[in-house]
Structures are given as C-alpha cells and as structure tokens.
Amino acid sequence: xxxxxxxxxxxxxxxxxxxxxxxxxxxxxxxxxxxxxxxxxxxxxxxxxxxxxxxxxxxxxxxxxxxxxxxxxxxxxxxxxxxxxxxxxxxxxxxxxxxxxxxxxxxxxxxxxxxxxxxxxxxxxxxxxxxxxxxxx
Numbered sequence: 001x002x003x004x005x006x007x008x009x010x011x012x013x014x015x016x017x018x019x020x021x022x023x024x025x026x027x028x029x030x031x032x033x034x035x036x037x038x039x040x041x042x043x044x045x046x047x048x049x050x051x052x053x054x055x056x057x058x059x060x061x062x063x064x065x066x067x068x069x070x071x072x073x074x075x076x077x078x079x080x081x082x083x084x085x086x087x088x089x090x091x092x093x094x095x096x097x098x099x100x101x102x103x104x105x106x107x108x109x110x111x112x113x114x115x116x117x118x119x120x121x122x123x124x125x126x127x128x129x130x131x132x133x134x135x136x137x
Contacts, residue, residue: 003106004125005036005070007097008044010109011063015045018059023127027109028066037067038100040093070100079103087119098122 004027014024027033042064050056072080079099084090090098094115101108107125108116116122 001032001034003034003036003104004109005038005097005101005104005106006041006067007108007110007112008041008093009111011037011041011045012048013111014063015050015056015059023109023111024063026127035067036070036100036104036106037064038097039069039071040096042069044093070104072096072100076100076103083119090115090119 006024006027010022010024014022018025027035045051045060045064051060070076076096076099079102080092080095083095083098084092087095094112097110098108098116098119100106101123102121107123109125109127110116113124116124
C-alpha cells in the first residue's frame with residue numbers, strides 16, 4: 001500500500017466542490033493508497049470561517065475520518081527545523097508537512113508543488129503518473 005501525505009490545499013479543493021471528481025475524492029476511493037494528514041493541516045483547515053458552521057465542521061470531520069491523522073513527534077519537529085534551516089523558502093507549516101512525508105516515507109500530494117520542489121528525498125505524488133504506473137516525481 002502506497003502512503004500519501006495530503007496537503008491542506010487538496011482537502012480544501014474537495015470541501016469547496018464535493019460533487020466534483022477532485023483529486024482527494026479520487027485518492028480516497030483507491031484502496032491501494034493510504035492517506036495521511038499532518039496535524040498542522042487540520043489546524044489550517046479550522047482557520048476557514050465556513051468550518052464555524054456545524055454542518056461544515058461535520059463535513060470536515062468526515063473528510064478527516066478518511067485519513068490517518070499524523071501527530072508531529074520529536075523526529076518530525078527536528079526534521080522540520082532542519083528543513084527550515086536548509087530551505088529558506090519553507091514556512092513552518094510547509095516544513096512540518098514535508099517532514100511528515102519524509103518521516104513516514106510517503107509521497108506528498110499538493111497543488112503547491114513549487115513550495116516543495118527541490119527538497120532532497122521528497123517525492124511528489126502525481127495522480128496521472130500513479131494511474132499510468134510511472135513513479136512519483
């Protein structure tokens with residue numbers, strides 16, 4: 001089973017258009033993929049004002065239920081700090097997402113590829129490459 005760390009933007013895309021065949025919807029249906037959600041992404045998702053409405057928060061909880069929530073531990077925090085030192089373009093939240101993917105030996109699924117390209121050892125998940133059998137970039 002392939003592990004995929006999803007970034008906040010992929011979940012937001014699904015929440016904004018739940019009836020469309022979004023990337024999150026596609027990967028959630030795939031039994032060969034295990035979706036991991038860094039805890040920092042949950043924090044970012046609760047920043048949205050729409051989640052203050054009980055119905056929207058319920059939708060968010062259902063989406064989170066399709067993932068395995070990954071709490072940052074000492075290894076993830078240490079790796080995130082090193083990443084921020086080595087890659088000055090990474091913000092704390094991006095560094096924590098990246099560190100989670102690296103520590104979990106997972107590919108990162110994001111629409112903000114430019115934020116993460118060039119990070120040594122990080123594989124980026126491409127659904128198109130996945131379904132055609134090509135390796136993640």
